[in-house]
Amino acid sequence: MTALLLLPLLLPIAVPALARRALDRLTPAAALWVITASAVVLAGCSLAALGAFVLIGLLKLPVFAALGELVRPLPTASDLVVVPAAAVSVGALAVCACTLGHAALREFRAFRTAHTEADLRPAAGDLCVVDSPHPDAYALPGRPHRIVVTTAMLRSLDAAEREALFAHERAHNRGGHHYFLAAAELAAHCHPALRRVRGTIRLAAERAADEAAAAAVGDRRLTARAIARAALAGQESRSARPDLAPAAASGPVPHRVKALLAAPSAPSRAAPWIAALLLACTVVSFAASTTGMLDFHHRVEIAQGEDSR
Secondary structure, eight states: OHHHHHHHHHGGGGHHHHHHHHHHHSOHHHHHHHHHHHHHHHHHHHHHHHHHHHHHHHTTSHHHHHHTTOSSOOOOSOHHHHHHHHHHHHHHHHHHHHHHHHHHHHHHHHHHHHHHHHHTSOEETTEEEEOOSSOOEEEEOSSSOEEEEEHHHHHHSOHHHHHHHHHHHHHHHHHTHHHHHHHHHHHHHHOGGGHHHHHHHHHHHHHHHHHHHHHHHTOHHHHHHHHHHHHHHHTTSOOOSOTTSOOTTOSOHHHHHHHHHSOOOOOOTTHHHHHHHHHHHHHHHHHHHHHHHHHHHHHHHHHTTSOOO
16 A cells, blocks of 8 residues: 555656657647646555554544444554654645745745736727836736737837737637646645656647747747847846736747747657657556545455444
8 A cells, every 4th residue: 555655655756757858849839738637646645645644643543443443453554654644745735835835825825916907008909008117918818818918019019019919928828828837836735746747748838839929920930039038128127926827928938939940740650659758657547546435445444343244
């Protein structure tokens, strides 16, 4: 049981490298879905494993054994392994809860401020212009979705570049990319190895919006120029936008510009293998955590005298 529950804690270590390769070999939209789904499932499995270790440790204590109606000792590995594992798991879950709660509160306040500011400005369709000397533009999810752009950013781009920028931000809202960024943030707080996947998911969302914008305006070079100029304009100003609000000027812009200037290529032959490896890590982690939890439940039944096997 202990060995099975260790797998969900170890498998996420391999995911950052696989995620980067998946983004290089799959289309950005496909990579966004595959990487995010894998990260979320692996994060959930690691939490389940930590929770199982905590429960095992608690049932070793007489007071909790009595509450669990155990009539015999819980059959597990040596207490020299179980008790330290439970203590470490308690600490890890506490850190996860604290950091996630702090991040969620910070994002809630940032979104509330952004929506309040947008509501005070006249909107032209989904476009909201904020009078500010700091160049910025981002997709603001909500009801309704909005594209927030500052006057300084508008002055930094010509008319064609503005249309490319707006197309990029609309692609974020249309694709629901803020959900993917929220899922990446959640996964990053559940397992340290998944923190490096967060940046890959953000890059995949930006790449997907880049491709959608290039298709909308019909000019990849124009889209690349708009993104580069927007990033250059905003690099010295501190943005007040929420972290989970996608923005054209975020992420490794040179990498994105290079991808736009290159001719779009079909997914490589290695793409199915990379996706299969990510899927395999996810399936093995899910199977190990599920089997470990079922085995733990069976051992509890034995300790309660409900199962004599």
